[in-house]
Amino acid sequence: MKDNFTTINEDYKYGFSNPEDYLYKAPAGLNEDVVRAISAMKHEPEWMLEFRLKSYKKFMEMPMPWWGNQEIINAIDFSKIHYFVKAKGGTTWDDVPTDIKDTFEKLGIPEAERKFLGGVTAQYESEVVYHSMKKEFADQGIVFLDMDSALKEYPELVKRYFGTVIPFTDNKFAALNSAVWSGGSFIYVPKGTRVDTPLQAYFRINAKNMGQFERTLIIADEASDVHYIEGCTAPSYSADSLHAAVVELVALDGAKIRYSTIQNWSNNVLNLVTKRAAAYRNAVVEWVDGNIGSKLTMKYPAVLLKGEGAHGEILTVAMAGNGQHQDSGAKVFHLASNTTSRIISKSISKGKGRASYRGWVKTIPGAENCVSDVRCDALMFGDESRSDTYPRMEIYEPSTKLTHEATVSRVQDDQLFYLMNRGLSETEASSLIVNGFLEPFTKELPMEYAVELNRLVALEMDGSIG
Amino acid sequence: MSLLSIRNFSVSIENKEILHDLSMEVEADTLTVVMGKNGTGKSTLAYALMGHPAYKVPSGEAIFNGEPIVGMAADKIAKMGMFLGFQQPVEVPGVTVVKFLQTATRALNGGELNYDIFQEELLTVLEKLGIDQSFLYRYLNDGFSGGEKKRLEILQLLMLKPKLAILDEPDSGLDVDAMKVVAEGINMARKNGTAILLITHYKRLLNYLNPDRVIVLADGTLARDGGMELADKIESDGYDFLTSRIS
Numbered sequence: 001m002k003d004n005f006t007t008i009n010e011d012y013k014y015g016f017s018n019p020e021d022y023l024y025k026a027p028a029g030l031n032e033d034v035v036r037a038i039s040a041m042k043h044e045p046e047w048m049l050e051f052r053l054k055s056y057k058k059f060m061e062m063p064m065p066w067w068g069n070q071e072i073i074n075a076i077d078f079s080k081i082h083y084f085v086k087a088k089g090g091t092t093w094d095d096v097p098t099d100i101k102d103t104f105e106k107l108g109i110p111e112a113e114r115k116f117l118g119g120v121t122a123q124y125e126s127e128v129v130y131h132s133m134k135k136e137f138a139d140q141g142i143v144f145l146d147m148d149s150a151l152k153e154y155p156e157l158v159k160r161y162f163g164t165v166i167p168f169t170d171n172k173f174a175a176l177n178s179a180v181w182s183g184g185s186f187i188y189v190p191k192g193t194r195v196d197t198p199l200q201a202y203f204r205i206n207a208k209n210m211g212q213f214e215r216t217l218i219i220a221d222e223a224s225d226v227h228y229i230e231g232c233t234a235p236s237y238s239a240d241s242l243h244a245a246v247v248e249l250v251a252l253d254g255a256k257i258r259y260s261t262i263q264n265w266s267n268n269v270l271n272l273v274t275k276r277a278a279a280y281r282n283a284v285v286e287w288v289d290g291n292i293g294s295k296l297t298m299k300y301p302a303v304l305l306k307g308e309g310a311h312g313e314i315l316t317v318a319m320a321g322n323g324q325h326q327d328s329g330a331k332v333f334h335l336a337s338n339t340t341s342r343i344i345s346k347s348i349s350k351g352k353g354r355a356s357y358r359g360w361v362k363t364i365p366g367a368e369n370c371v372s373d374v375r376c377d378a379l380m381f382g383d384e385s386r387s388d389t390y391p392r393m394e395i396y397e398p399s400t401k402l403t404h405e406a407t408v409s410r411v412q413d414d415q416l417f418y419l420m421n422r423g424l425s426e427t428e429a430s431s432l433i434v435n436g437f438l439e440p441f442t443k444e445l446p447m448e449y450a451v452e453l454n455r456l457v458a459l460e461m462d463g464s465i466g
Numbered sequence: 467m468s469l470l471s472i473r474n475f476s477v478s479i480e481n482k483e484i485l486h487d488l489s490m491e492v493e494a495d496t497l498t499v500v501m502g503k504n505g506t507g508k509s510t511l512a513y514a515l516m517g518h519p520a521y522k523v524p525s526g527e528a529i530f531n532g533e534p535i536v537g538m539a540a541d542k543i544a545k546m547g548m549f550l551g552f553q554q555p556v557e558v559p560g561v562t563v564v565k566f567l568q569t570a571t572r573a574l575n576g577g578e579l580n581y582d583i584f585q586e587e588l589l590t591v592l593e594k595l596g597i598d599q600s601f602l603y604r605y606l607n608d609g610f611s612g613g614e615k616k617r618l619e620i621l622q623l624l625m626l627k628p629k630l631a632i633l634d635e636p637d638s639g640l641d642v643d644a645m646k647v648v649a650e651g652i653n654m655a656r657k658n659g660t661a662i663l664l665i666t667h668y669k670r671l672l673n674y675l676n677p678d679r680v681i682v683l684a685d686g687t688l689a690r691d692g693g694m695e696l697a698d699k700i701e702s703d704g705y706d707f708l709t710s711r712i713s
Contacts, residue, residue: 417518418556420540421549422566422626423573429541432569436560436605 026084032056035179038084042148042182045155055168055178062172067358067390068298068327072270081242083180083213137195143188144199147215150186157188161219165248165278165304173244174274177213181246184214189224189255198227198260198446216247220255220283227258229449241269243294249277251285253307258286260445262453265293267324273299281307281336288444290317291326292456300358302331305339305370312341317441319434319460320353320385329358329390334370334400343374346441348434350381350461354388361402362394370397374404379437381411381430430461467532469494469630469661470515470548475526477507477514484510486686487526492630497652497662497675501697502683503705508665509553511683512632516550517543531629545574547629549660551619551636557607563618564588564602567625574626591624594654595647612639620651624658631655632663637671649674669701684708 287301303312318326347355
């Protein structure tokens with residue numbers, strides 16, 4: 001199995017790693033003492049320790065998810081994972097260790113910040129080491145902190161919403177995250193406040209066999225508007241690395257949250273993430289979720305439409321190359337009347353890659369006049385790639401209008417031939433087809449990300465056809 | 467030296483031989499018409515010359531601009547200056563016409579693209595073909611009518627300015643007005659110095675052009691080689707007059 005990934009890892013663009021330099025690294029394996037140690041190290045309030053401990057118990061009891069890639073998740077050896085690593089670091093840029101800065105430099109973070117970022121929370125290892133926020137945000141009352149600091153500085157706000165959208169009992173990996181979470185972002189946008197610049201954070205994994213369990217919570221108060229971008233790159237290691245994040249969004253009445261991700265983990269990472277939003281009256285939540293990297297991704301951004309007139313929009317893209325399985329999709333629960341949703345899912349599989357769409361749309365009795373449009377398109381290269389669709393529709397309210405469209409197409413020789421006839425190489429032709437296929441997704445991204453995605457596609461398509 | 471020299475050229479698809487021992491020359495700055503019934507191998511000739519991987523050439527050779535091209539990849543042949551106008555162009559959703567034209571122009575121009583020149587030429591060509599600018603922002607052939615697809619092939623022909631263009635039934639399925647636009651485009655391409663190898667069933671398009679030569683294929687090989695009188699004969703008598711000679 002390992003040999004299959006060697007080439008991918010060698011090619012992996014951001015596959016550099018820095019010498020490991022840590023203040024504290026928990027011993028491998030998970031038990032109650034490790035959970036207590038994490039909480040004590042962070043000087044957490046009692047309720048958080050209690051939350052972690054009951055989550056730990058739940059994690060131990062719960063079975064593995066029945067969905068996704070059984071073979072891979074059942075092979076996870078939880079006793080070999082380090083559940084907490086604290087890196088050297090500081091709160092100002094000057095305090096950030098040089099090798100960490102080097103890593104950020106290679107990723108272009110400081111430059112990116114200068115160009116278009118409002119504020120940056122960059123997560124290195126399990127904890128945020130560098131964090132900055134522009135003064136005007138503070139003046140507006142916007143909170144943009146790492147989750148650990150938020151727990152100290154805004155304990156009531158965190159306590160009120162933490163774990164309310166995704167209970168620790170949700171699934172085994174959400175329970176694990178709830179027990180050992182570290183880092184992640186916390187955002188609070190006050191009533192009526194509009195954040196014009198996207199807020200952004202980068203995540204990296206940089207320790208062998210290290211799990212990363214960040215926890216993100218975004219609260220958009222009434223009639224506020226915020227766009228958060230999460231970008232992922234990781235160095236390549238030969239041992240599997242577990243990434244089990246939990247992301248909760250709360251969009252109160254009339255608020256709008258857009259959460260964009262391009263996930264590009266190196267191809268040894270297991271990316272098992274739970275993402276869910278609660279949208280109240282007339283609120284809008286949009287997930288823009290791209291999955292390019294990782295060995296296995298299981299991630300289904302969800303929206304609970306809890307208030308009348310709420311709208312949920314989920315746009316997902318998955319690219320599965322050799323040795324990759326992208327099991328992604330979307331979930332929308334219509335829990336109130338006049339709620340609407342739209343799901344667009346695009347997957348590309350090539351080589352021996354496998355892309356699965358897993359979707360779930362539900363309306364409950366009494367939630368009248370709900371409208372949901374679902375569209376999934378799969379594009380396949382070669383004869384060995386695989387694409388599956390698992391749509392689940394639970395409609396208990398007769399006034400629901402639901403449409404579901406699905407297409408599967410295999411890139412034909414004739415398509416490539418047409419484009420090659422105009423001077424494009426096979427790689428260029430494939431990239432053009434893929435970029436066109438992804439266009440409904442790409443156009444929703446900020447320019448810089450769209451350009452980066454197009455470049456990643458070209459990189460992915462290079463020499464991998466056949 | 468001819469621009470294109472086809473010598474003892476045979477082509478097979480899935481081990482079935484379609485073209486047999488075909489020899490012909492195409493000179494620079496000429497318009498050569500290839501006619502023939504359905505299934506005589508006209509499109510096969512076009513695809514095989516352009517390097518489609520499913521079309522095998524068990525024997526014979528094709529020399530384009532002094533270089534043998536059999537076995538070459540399609541993009542290499544395109545870069546040498548050969549162009550195929552498709553009978554049924556493929557759809558590429560999500561890629562705008564203008565993006566595609568830029569990508570192709572850049573690819574054929576060693577990776578360079580002068581946006582100002584490109585823009586100016588594009589607007590000129592659009593105007594001459596009577597194509598609205600909104601056309602540029604539609605996705606490549608996606609949801610295009612038959613006539614729109616043909617017009618886009620002609621637009622590409624004029625923008626990419628190949629040395630030789632093989633046009634595979636650019637007139638099929640067109641009404642008279644659309645056909646006039648196509649004919650206009652072909653005449654403009656000739657002014658650009660593009661030699662044309664035009665595949666068609668019917669004479670009607672030829673009425674707007676000045677062919678230098680008409681070739682008729684039957685049963686996968688050359689049956690007649692002459693001028694417009696061959697097209698006239700086919701128009702009045704159909705293809706049956708060929709069989710007497712062949713047998």
